[in-house]
Amino acid sequence: MCELLGMSANVPTDICFSFSGLIKRGGGTGPHRDGWGIAFYQGRGIREFRDPQPGFNSEIAKFIKDFPIKSTVVISHIRQANVGKVSLENTHPYIRELEGRYWCYAHNGQLKDLDRLIGSSDKRFLPVGDTDSEAAFCWLMGVLAKSGEQSLDARQKTIHSCANQLAKLGVFNMLLSDGDRLYVYCSTKLHWITRRAPFGVATLQDDDISVNFGEETTVNDIVTMIATEPLTTNETWVKMQPGELAVFEKGELVVQA
Amino acid sequence: MCELLGMSANVPTDICFSFSGLIKRGGGTGPHRDGWGIAFYQGRGIREFRDPQPGFNSEIAKFIKDFPIKSTVVISHIRQANVGKVSLENTHPYIRELEGRYWCYAHNGQLKDLDRLIGSSDKRFLPVGDTDSEAAFCWLMGVLAKSGEQSLDARQKTIHSCANQLAKLGVFNMLLSDGDRLYVYCSTKLHWITRRAPFGVATLQDDDISVNFGEETTVNDIVTMIATEPLTTNETWVKMQPGELAVFEKGELVVQA
Numbered sequence: 001m002c003e004l005l006g007m008s009a010n011v012p013t014d015i016c017f018s019f020s021g022l023i024k025r026g027g028g029t030g031p032h033r034d035g036w037g038i039a040f041y042q043g044r045g046i047r048e049f050r051d052p053q054p055g056f057n058s059e060i061a062k063f064i065k066d067f068p069i070k071s072t073v074v075i076s077h078i079r080q081a082n083v084g085k086v087s088l089e090n091t092h093p094y095i096r097e098l099e100g101r102y103w104c105y106a107h108n109g110q111l112k113d114l115d116r117l118i119g120s121s122d123k124r125f126l127p128v129g130d131t132d133s134e135a136a137f138c139w140l141m142g143v144l145a146k147s148g149e150q151s152l153d154a155r156q157k158t159i160h161s162c163a164n165q166l167a168k169l170g171v172f173n174m175l176l177s178d179g180d181r182l183y184v185y186c187s188t189k190l191h192w193i194t195r196r197a198p199f200g201v202a203t204l205q206d207d208d209i210s211v212n213f214g215e216e217t218t219v220n221d222i223v224t225m226i227a228t229e230p231l232t233t234n235e236t237w238v239k240m241q242p243g244e245l246a247v248f249e250k251g252e253l254v255v256q257a
Numbered sequence: 258m259c260e261l262l263g264m265s266a267n268v269p270t271d272i273c274f275s276f277s278g279l280i281k282r283g284g285g286t287g288p289h290r291d292g293w294g295i296a297f298y299q300g301r302g303i304r305e306f307r308d309p310q311p312g313f314n315s316e317i318a319k320f321i322k323d324f325p326i327k328s329t330v331v332i333s334h335i336r337q338a339n340v341g342k343v344s345l346e347n348t349h350p351y352i353r354e355l356e357g358r359y360w361c362y363a364h365n366g367q368l369k370d371l372d373r374l375i376g377s378s379d380k381r382f383l384p385v386g387d388t389d390s391e392a393a394f395c396w397l398m399g400v401l402a403k404s405g406e407q408s409l410d411a412r413q414k415t416i417h418s419c420a421n422q423l424a425k426l427g428v429f430n431m432l433l434s435d436g437d438r439l440y441v442y443c444s445t446k447l448h449w450i451t452r453r454a455p456f457g458v459a460t461l462q463d464d465d466i467s468v469n470f471g472e473e474t475t476v477n478d479i480v481t482m483i484a485t486e487p488l489t490t491n492e493t494w495v496k497m498q499p500g501e502l503a504v505f506e507k508g509e510l511v512v513q514a
Contacts, residue, residue, distance in 0.1 A: 044385050047307060059324055060320075063320050097385060128302070
């Protein structure tokens with residue numbers, strides 16, 4: 001199993017604090033030794049860092065932890081390999097362009113008989129690596145491409161329908177974004193929390209670190225964090241239900257289906 | 258104008274030495290203040306770093322300069338903006354997936370009347386930013402997609418034909434790779450050098466640095482560097498001719514057309 005971390009915010013926000021917690025699980029406090037990756041949207045652009053090395057002793061991960069990259073949507077993943085060898089092309093998140101936007105995706109879980117689902121579908125997007133996760137992403141992107149440009153409402157329904165079909169093949173917890181919206185699908189385990197004024201002090205579960213968000217933020221900031229397991233010990237995280245799709249935009253929950 | 262840097266090698270090789278020279282031109286010894294980017298192929302995977310900040314004082318560039326990432330194909334670019342604002346989505350190199358491979362591209366020059374060329378073409382790939390460079394890349398990738406899977410010989414001819422058409426619209430110096438081959442097209446200015454045993458000492462043009470490649474390499478290593486202007490002062494670089502396509506694979510020149 002792998003761990004997911006996502007963020008949606010209304011102002012560019014750095015993720016150093018949460019990433020510190022996650023990356024410790026990459027072979028430090030957790031068993032996820034098989035690489036990690038993180039993607040930051042900034043405007044329409046995307047910036048990504050990835051490494052097939054365990055996160056807890058990756059030079060690049062150390063750099064990210066200390067260097068505050070401010071972003072409005074972040075998707076991160078640490079990997080414990082089940083399908084696909086440990087290599088750069090098999091590290092999440094995966095990125096493809098559709099309709100002039102970068103779509104970014106990470107998956108936690110394992111899927112079986114994916115070929116049957118993909119078999120008859122559009123092959124516009126093809127996986128580069130050999131994970132079930134990337135194959136599922138390419139199938140999903142192919143469905144979106146075939147649907148053509150959609151309203152936000154229709155698009156969310158298409159994504160939910162695809163995620164439901166994938167979840168029938170195994171465990172499918174997913175983060176997906178087009179840079180504006182963050183689509184979060186729970187098949188077994190995902191938690192989220194929205195932080196807004198008045199901000200308090202949060203203490204990381206995996207590291208001896210606390211942060212006073214009141215000192216780091218303005219009263220208008222709204223920031224939602226999504227994680228496989230709650231990252232902090234002194235806050236209440238919302239546990240998602242199996243089959244649930246939550247959509248976040250500018251830090252706010254905009255759809256819960 | 259921008260500067261390009263490419264590498265093709267038969268064994269994973271770090272590019273720290275050459276990148277040190279290039280990045281100094283990013284607002285240090287050169288006028289290219291409007292961002293930079295670098296992509297490293299490792300196996301079928303690709304790792305990229307980019308920044309809309311000037312290279313010479315970018316924290317990420319400093320990290321890359323000191324942290325040896327070994328790769329067989331590298332494409333790098335520093336930008337002096339002419340078309341398109343200074344932003345993350347407008348930094349080269351650009352990447353798209355085709356046929357289950359990541360294709361990576363960087364361009365030096367300016368193109369006019371690109372819309373006329375693109376107008377009637379396949380819109381499978383769309384630019385995310387607003388540079389002429391990315392629009393040209395998306396058009397080229399659309400032509401490759403429409404051609405279907407091709408022999409290496411046919412593909413090289415398709416790429417050469419596309420590059421010639423783009424060069425008619427202005428200045429079009431290009432680096433393009435599918436991870437195996439590095440396609441280098443010269444419209445006005447590009448130089449390359451192949452280094453192999455016996456390796457000597459090279460001295461950077463832009464920095465007070467020399468490196469003895471004999472100490473860094475084995476006798477079997479073959480490494481070609483491609484750059485807008487020669488990066489070293491004591492070696493003989495091959496100057497490319499306008500309209501010329503050179504293709505490198507595993508460090509060797511395999512096609513010159």
